Amino acid sequence: xxxxxxxTAQERADLLIVHGHLLTMRGAGVGYLPDGALAVAGGRIIAxxxxxxxxxxxxxxxxxxxxxxxxxxxxxxAHMHTPWAVVxxxxxxxxxxxxxxxxxxAKHLSPQAALAGTRLNVLEALRAGTTTMGDxxxxxxxxxxxxxQAGVRARLTPTINALPPGGMAGWRVGDLYPLDEKxxxxxxxxxxxxxDAWHGAAGGRITVMLGPQGPDMIGxxxxxxxxxxAEARGLMIHMHVAQGDREIDQMLKRFGQRTPGYxxxxxxxxxxxxxxxxxxxxxxxxxxxxxxxxxxxxxxGSIGIIDGIVPPAHVFRRAGGRVALGSDQAAGNNCNxxxxxxxxxxxxxxxxxxxxxxxxxxxxxxMATIEGxxxxxxxxxxxxxxVGKAADIILVDLTEPNxxxxxxxxxxxxxxxxxxxxxxREVRTVIVAxxxxxxxxxxxxLDAAAIRADAQAAAQExxxxxxxxxxxxxxxxxxxxxAGQL
Amino acid sequence: xxxxxxxTAQERADLLIVHGHLLTMRGAGVGYLPDGALAVAGGRIIAxxxxxxxxxxxxxxxxxxxxxxxxxxxxxxAHMHTPWAVVxxxxxxxxxxxxxxxxxxAKHLSPQAALAGTRLNVLEALRAGTTTMGDxxxxxxxxxxxxxQAGVRARLTPTINALPPGGMAGWRVGDLYPLDEKxxxxxxxxxxxxxDAWHGAAGGRITVMLGPQGPDMIGxxxxxxxxxxAEARGLMIHMHVAQGDREIDQMLKRFGQRTPGYxxxxxxxxxxxxxxxxxxxxxxxxxxxxxxxxxxxxxxGSIGIIDGIVPPAHVFRRAGGRVALGSDQAAGNNCNxxxxxxxxxxxxxxxxxxxxxxxxxxxxxxMATIEGxxxxxxxxxxxxxxVGKAADIILVDLTEPNxxxxxxxxxxxxxxxxxxxxxxREVRTVIVAxxxxxxxxxxxxLDAAAIRADAQAAAQExxxxxxxxxxxxxxxxxxxxxAGQL
Numbered sequence: 001x002x003x004x005x006x007x008t009a010q011e012r013a014d015l016l017i018v019h020g021h022l023l024t025m026r027g028a029g030v031g032y033l034p035d036g037a038l039a040v041a042g043g044r045i046i047a048x049x050x051x052x053x054x055x056x057x058x059x060x061x062x063x064x065x066x067x068x069x070x071x072x073x074x075x076x077x078a079h080m081h082t083p084w085a086v087v088x089x090x091x092x093x094x095x096x097x098x099x100x101x102x103x104x105x106a107k108h109l110s111p112q113a114a115l116a117g118t119r120l121n122v123l124e125a126l127r128a129g130t131t132t133m134g135d136x137x138x139x140x141x142x143x144x145x146x147x148x149q150a151g152v153r154a155r156l157t158p159t160i161n162a163l164p165p166g167g168m169a170g171w172r173v174g175d176l177y178p179l180d181e182k183x184x185x186x187x188x189x190x191x192x193x194x195x196d197a198w199h200g201a202a203g204g205r206i207t208v209m210l211g212p213q214g215p216d217m218i219g220x221x222x223x224x225x226x227x228x229x230a231e232a233r234g235l236m237i238h239m240h241v242a243q244g245d246r247e248i249d250q251m252l253k254r255f256g257q258r259t260p261g262y263x264x265x266x267x268x269x270x271x272x273x274x275x276x277x278x279x280x281x282x283x284x285x286x287x288x289x290x291x292x293x294x295x296x297x298x299x300x301g302s303i304g305i306i307d308g309i310v311p312p313a314h315v316f317r318r319a320g321g322r323v324a325l326g327s328d329q330a331a332g333n334n335c336n337x338x339x340x341x342x343x344x345x346x347x348x349x350x351x352x353x354x355x356x357x358x359x360x361x362x363x364x365x366x367m368a369t370i371e372g373x374x375x376x377x378x379x380x381x382x383x384x385x386x387v388g389k390a391a392d393i394i395l396v397d398l399t400e401p402n403x404x405x406x407x408x409x410x411x412x413x414x415x416x417x418x419x420x421x422x423x424x425r426e427v428r429t430v431i432v433a434x435x436x437x438x439x440x441x442x443x444x445x446l447d448a449a450a451i452r453a454d455a456q457a458a459a460q461e462x463x464x465x466x467x468x469x470x471x472x473x474x475x476x477x478x479x480x481x482x483a484g485q486l
Numbered sequence: 487x488x489x490x491x492x493x494t495a496q497e498r499a500d501l502l503i504v505h506g507h508l509l510t511m512r513g514a515g516v517g518y519l520p521d522g523a524l525a526v527a528g529g530r531i532i533a534x535x536x537x538x539x540x541x542x543x544x545x546x547x548x549x550x551x552x553x554x555x556x557x558x559x560x561x562x563x564a565h566m567h568t569p570w571a572v573v574x575x576x577x578x579x580x581x582x583x584x585x586x587x588x589x590x591x592a593k594h595l596s597p598q599a600a601l602a603g604t605r606l607n608v609l610e611a612l613r614a615g616t617t618t619m620g621d622x623x624x625x626x627x628x629x630x631x632x633x634x635q636a637g638v639r640a641r642l643t644p645t646i647n648a649l650p651p652g653g654m655a656g657w658r659v660g661d662l663y664p665l666d667e668k669x670x671x672x673x674x675x676x677x678x679x680x681x682d683a684w685h686g687a688a689g690g691r692i693t694v695m696l697g698p699q700g701p702d703m704i705g706x707x708x709x710x711x712x713x714x715x716a717e718a719r720g721l722m723i724h725m726h727v728a729q730g731d732r733e734i735d736q737m738l739k740r741f742g743q744r745t746p747g748y749x750x751x752x753x754x755x756x757x758x759x760x761x762x763x764x765x766x767x768x769x770x771x772x773x774x775x776x777x778x779x780x781x782x783x784x785x786x787g788s789i790g791i792i793d794g795i796v797p798p799a800h801v802f803r804r805a806g807g808r809v810a811l812g813s814d815q816a817a818g819n820n821c822n823x824x825x826x827x828x829x830x831x832x833x834x835x836x837x838x839x840x841x842x843x844x845x846x847x848x849x850x851x852x853m854a855t856i857e858g859x860x861x862x863x864x865x866x867x868x869x870x871x872x873v874g875k876a877a878d879i880i881l882v883d884l885t886e887p888n889x890x891x892x893x894x895x896x897x898x899x900x901x902x903x904x905x906x907x908x909x910x911r912e913v914r915t916v917i918v919a920x921x922x923x924x925x926x927x928x929x930x931x932l933d934a935a936a937i938r939a940d941a942q943a944a945a946q947e948x949x950x951x952x953x954x955x956x957x958x959x960x961x962x963x964x965x966x967x968x969a970g971q972l
Binding site: 027028029030031032085086087088089090091092093094095097120123124127128301304305306307308309310330333334335336337340344346347348350351352353354355356357358360361362399401402403404405406407408409410411412413414415416417419420421423424425448451452455456458459460463466467472475477478480481483484485486 | 792821837
């Protein structure tokens with residue numbers, strides 16, 4: 001048989017990934033396959049199996065040797081606020097993070113600075129193997145285009161609230177927010193326009209959710225209008241829920257109910273809802289939310305730093321709910337890296353329950369992949385390495401000194417080392433929808449040097465304006481600056 | 487003035503590091519100096535100050551441009567068990583970590599495997615900016631030589647206990663350990679011989695501590711003999727203290743006292759003691775230990791994973807005690823990286839006290855540098871960038887995407903981002919005693935490829951023996967293997 005004949009007998013693939021330690025995340029565990037291969041065509045996985053089998057079956061334009069690498073579904077970050085990366089590090093170790101730390105920077109965060117922050121954050125997350133980014137932001141020019149051009153998968157949520165611009169100026173802790181119906185209506189309309197433009201864009205890579213900022217920041221009727229609009233368009237709702245004592249205080253004062261009870265009463269607790277944080281939810285409230293079918297976005301790092309709290313994800317999961325991980329914003333969490341979130345989630349929950357068996361490595365790896373994908377409504381598209389799914393794939397170098405050894409029997413070390421020892425920098429190659437976005441650590445779609453320089457310049461301009469504004473004198477960290485602690 | 491004359495007028499330096507963001511750790515804070523420089527000669531820092539000033543004053547053989555980098559004292563890891571890196575990842579997420587996870591691997595850890603583990607661990611730690619390694623191990627051929635040849639600073643502690651070799655075979659949880667005086671005496675003599683050979687070796691880079699494994703693993707008279715020997719030789723004592731409920735149970739049964747009270751009664755709680763873990767110490771016991779002048783080694787990562795506990799370092803420090811960070815062993819903690827320990831320490835304590843202001847970034851950075859150095863008795867030698875101290879210095883690239891932006895005013899972002907956002911992979915250059923051990927990420931003294939290959943081969947041999955030994959059937963993780971979770 002000639003070579004040409006052999007090739008004719010083979011099926012075509014755009015890409016073959018061979019000789020990897022596959023963690024397919026199929027089934028109820030991690031779906032491990034030794035010396036595994038994936039065939040990709042048209043941006044989708046067309047086969048997954050033993051390397052020998054796939055090499056015989058496919059003729060591929062390109063082949064990636066994944067020897068020594070774990071091959072995983074791209075990681076899912078369900079909840080980010082990317083613009084804030086531009087002021088990473090300005091507000092840690094403070095009480096009243098929002099008011100005493102971030103507020104002056106929020107006041108001076110220009111659309112240009114937000115764009116620089118988003119670009120920086122997408123670079124950071126992509127470098128660490130995040131392929132699906134659930135970003136929540138007040139839209140600014142170029143926001144969605146960053147994700148489009150980077151080639152990543154994005155779930156974008158434009159902020160909806162009824163807080164009048166500038167109307168919070170005289171607001172004091174304990175006062176009711178000055179809600180304004182016109183502002184709320186305009187925000188909803190903007191979000192719907194954004195959804196018209198971007199939901200399903202870039203061949204389906206970019207989709208949209210509707211995002212009431214919190215049930216305390218919008219009236220009841222408008223919150224219901226958001227739900228009606230979401231149902232009419234088949235969109236999910238992405239909302240902060242029970243995210244702080246300030247929210248609970250507002251809810252009690254305005255509606256006479258804590259958040260979970262209020263949401264149950266107005267019919268909000270169903271599978272359309274991605275509920276973010278649940279920081280202040282009791283175990284009973286958490287179980288009720290999970291039982292309703294809603295999903296949870298767990299932001300271990302940011303809530304740990306900002307509040308010193310471990311959200312009730314363990315209770316939520318025991319009640320049957322699905323949990324996705326989120327890195328939140330770098331002005332609170334300092335990094336947007338799902339490896340960081342996996343590790344912190346496992347460790348924080350062991351500490352919360354004083355039990356090393358709580359949240360084992362495989363569970364948090366599922367939250368970062370298939371369970372996270374399901375939680376944000378993309379479970380049929382990404383989150384596992386299965387035929388028909390989008391080819392969102394990462395290769396992680398297991399031969400880095402901090403991930404060795406690779407043992408297979410009697411105990412396999414790969415998953416515990418990915419969760420407890422990896423930093424994200426061991427990610428070598430990132431593929432989204434079949435396209436290689438990072439190859440051996442080198443960005444293929446992003447100009448990393450330009451993004452870094454722009455972010456630094458934009459951040460300096462924001463900081464200059466904060467320094468010139470008397471409002472900065474209320475920042476808690478000025479004392480630490482004066483004491484030489486920063 | 488001719489060029490030659492100008493050079494004659496200048497002082498000589500081996501190395502100038504210029505244009506860095508210096509965190510000197512002088513004084514009570516972080517000792518920040520913008521656009522700072524260090525001059526190094528004869529392995530020591532001979533000047534620290536503004537770049538312009540030092541460039542004018544010194545003619546240097548080599549100059550390192552640290553523009554965009556933080557320049558820090560090399561990090562101190564006070565408590566490691568480096569051999570265990572060779573079985574990283576075999577025993578996470580289990581109750582009874584020692585008995586149900588690690589024991590079969592401990593049984594088959596050959597001296598050859600231990601050596602491979604130590605080499606791997608030194609590579610890993612050096613890559614992440616650790617320059618002082620406080621290693622605790624049962625000596626094996628080549629142990630100290632690894633640190634010597636790598637060029638790092640080491641504080642080595644050979645294990646001393648009175649547990650007869652093989653005598654633990656029939657031991658059941660709850661039984662008293664079968665202590666054997668001859669074993670204890672031989673271990674002490676071995677440790678003293680080791681100290682004779684290595685204390686002060688390599689120009690003082692390598693020093694030795696005496697290490698009773700725990701007060702439960704040796705008789706009272708022999709524990710006192712260790713102290714007498716340590717005092718006679720001016721050595722510190724490095725001991726696990728209140729490290730688990732099993733220890734407390736042994737102490738109550740054998741001596742009728744919990745560990746801290748026992749140690750106080752026999753005169754052990756003084757500045758000669760580095761007390762490791764204090765996992766089970768009450769707040770009152772912790773305060774007593776600190777008040778006596780002892781130091782604490784805090785292993786946040788390993789105790790978090792193994793026990794789900796946050797040790798009482800915050801209480802220890804409030805009582806005036808000094809705390810060093812330790813990464814413990816990779817079979818429990820999975821990584822030996824002081825950036826990891828800084829972050830976990832800050833976050834775990836915020837969660838423990840539900841207070842984001844507890845353990846701010848600058849405090850944990852001090853524990854990783856000057857306070858850690860003081861805690862292990864090297865405070866006059868390393869831990870800060872000051873004239874006369876050893877030139878143990880690291881450069882960390884602050885322009886990596888996850889560490890940007892670098893803001894100086896009104897809030898400086900460098901220290902929070904080093905603690906909360908860095909992974910350790912941003913360390914670019916490592917210098918110990920004036921010698922460059924890693925330059926732009928490339929090892930200068932270690933053959934990284936050989937170390938990685940040897941560790942993998944040695945690990946596979948250990949795993950093969952464990953798999954062939956019926957003792958492995960007691961491992962808790964066999965269920966997870968069967969369930970496809972690993």
